[in-house]
Amino acid sequence: MSQREFLPAAGRDVFLPLYDPLVSLIGFGRAVQELISQANIEAGHDVLDLGCGTGTLIVTLKRQYSAVQIVGLDPDPKALQRARNKTRRAGVSVQLDQGFADQLPYREGSFDRVFSSFMFHHLEEEERERTSREVLRVLKPGGSFHLLDFVSGEGKHGFFERLMAGHALMKTNSNDRILQLMRRAGFTNVTKVKEGSMLFGLMRTSYFRATV
Numbered sequence: 040m041s042q043r044e045f046l047p048a049a050g051r052d053v054f055l056p057l058y059d060p061l062v063s064l065i066g067f068g069r070a071v072q073e074l075i076s077q078a079n080i081e082a083g084h085d086v087l088d089l090g091c092g093t094g095t096l097i098v099t100l101k102r103q104y105s106a107v108q109i110v111g112l113d114p115d116p117k118a119l120q121r122a123r124n125k126t127r128r129a130g131v132s133v134q135l136d137q138g139f140a141d142q143l144p145y146r147e148g149s150f151d152r153v154f155s156s157f158m159f160h161h162l163e164e165e166e167r168e169r170t171s172r173e174v175l176r177v178l179k180p181g182g183s184f185h186l187l188d189f190v191s192g193e194g195k196h197g198f199f200e201r202l203m204a205g206h207a208l209m210k211t212n213s214n215d216r217i218l219q220l221m222r223r224a225g226f227t228n229v230t231k232v233k234e235g236s237m238l239f240g241l242m243r244t245s246y247f248r249a250t251v
Contacts, residue, residue, distance in 0.1 A: 070237060071096045071156055074187045074246060077232055082106035084151040087177065089140045090158030094122030101131035109133040112140065141169035148179045159188045160212040171224035178251045184226065186247040190214050214245050221249040
């Protein structure tokens with residue numbers, strides 16, 4: 040694989056051991072469970088988790104849907120190693136691949152469901168567009184894309200919202216921009232399913248669904 044820069048799961052490699060305790064503290068597990076529950080997963084489905092990080096979502100998925108084939112993709116080899124350790128401890132079997140969301144190494148129509156959780160805001164605008172088109176390409180007819188992320192907005196109340204909104208890439212990660220990206224990519228029935236929050240309501244999130 041050619042060398043390409045990426046943002047590690049924890050921002051910096053030195054913080055990776057703290058990643059799972061931190062995301063657990065701010066409510067990642069509950070948010071991921073809500074995302075999964077909206078996807079109407081069925082036995083025999085092929086599922087892809089973009090930016091799978093240390094594997095929290097894929098382990099949760101496999102424990103709930105043992106008859107589902109699950110693939111996790113992430114550019115960070117150190118996060119993937121932690122994901123392998125986590126799946127081994129959990130006693131679940133999944134496929135873990137190293138790669139980028141805007142250059143998916145899978146053939147057309149490979150998956151019934153594609154998930155993305157708290158990854159989109161790390162991408163540049165052009166990468167978000169390419170990623171949306173790649174997700175559409177690898178989804179089967181009737182498949183769906185389920186996205187959860189922090190979002191920017193008009194009203195910024197409190198330290199964490201101001202901090203997130205000040206992040207250069209967060210400024211364009213609004214509800215409207217995400218919906219527009221999905222529609223431009225060619226998805227149909229693009230909707231914001233619901234809004235949520237994390238860290239005791241200090242960080243705003245949105246859930247999106249788009250179908251092929």
